[in-house]
Amino acid sequence: MRIETLEELAERIKKVSDVTILTHARPDGDTIGAGFGLCYYLRSVGVRANIKNSDGFPQKFGYLFEGYSDMDFEEKCVISVDVADKKLLGDELSGYADRIDLCIDHHISNRMFAKESYVDGESCATCLILYKLLRIMGAKPSRLIADCLYTGIATDTGCFMYENTSPDAHRAAADLKEFGAKAAEINREMFQIKSKGRILAEQKVIGSMKFFGDSRIALITITNDIIDSYNVDRADLDGFAAIPLTVEGVEIGITLKQQADDPKKFKASVRTVTADASAIAANFDGGGHVRAAGCTLSGTAEDAAEAIAKAAEKYL
């Protein structure tokens, strides 16, 4: 069943007890911020609540859970936050897949797997939904809750740079700063700090940059060699795809990633300023969104680069 309004959601939240909160696998700032934010709020009003994740919570977000420990109770209610599909719960939490009571999410693609769902596809972050919910409920976020919610809004909007950054997101962030969110510290932690290995890997990858189409196409290659020599987490390579488009005058950015199980295969991420990225990817049976898409190419790194650059030139 769909919960249509924040007021209805507030009524629903007022009735919960002994809650387990589920977050999605390979957790990001939004699912972590929403999960801990909701958990701390419920505890603050005397509701027992715990939070779970299949992969554990990365230490990068440690400032949100330093003092956290699980409570002892038998759960009566299961709530998922920022989870668009029950598959995204991951292996460890898969046993919960068919017994989620309430889902709070902002993915328009939400599969409506829970008994009741509040999904606002217009909201840039689940944390923004939670912020509005708490205000409707008359709650004044603690400093820690403000940090949680700020983290989710900042990370899902790329530090307020993506197109999804609504006026509401800025207003919520301003309010959360007044409630004590340490925005500058969080932004530094989330958007500026990188591991030494990551920076050295980026240096190598940037060194691989090639230009095509009168320098309007830039292409970088992440090889297995680079990943292995700098001990970079394969799951954590997403930011690389943004690098080619940071070059002035570049309109199509392509990132090739060599596959661990088959060095003759490269996954390509295509990012564009105005061209149709999904159309470029479709040349190689791939697809995606208008500004971000992907496909897979075979051969050597040079073959893959030549092939996709040649295809991309037609879209300049």
Ligand SMILES: [Mn+2]
């Ligand atoms: Mn999110």
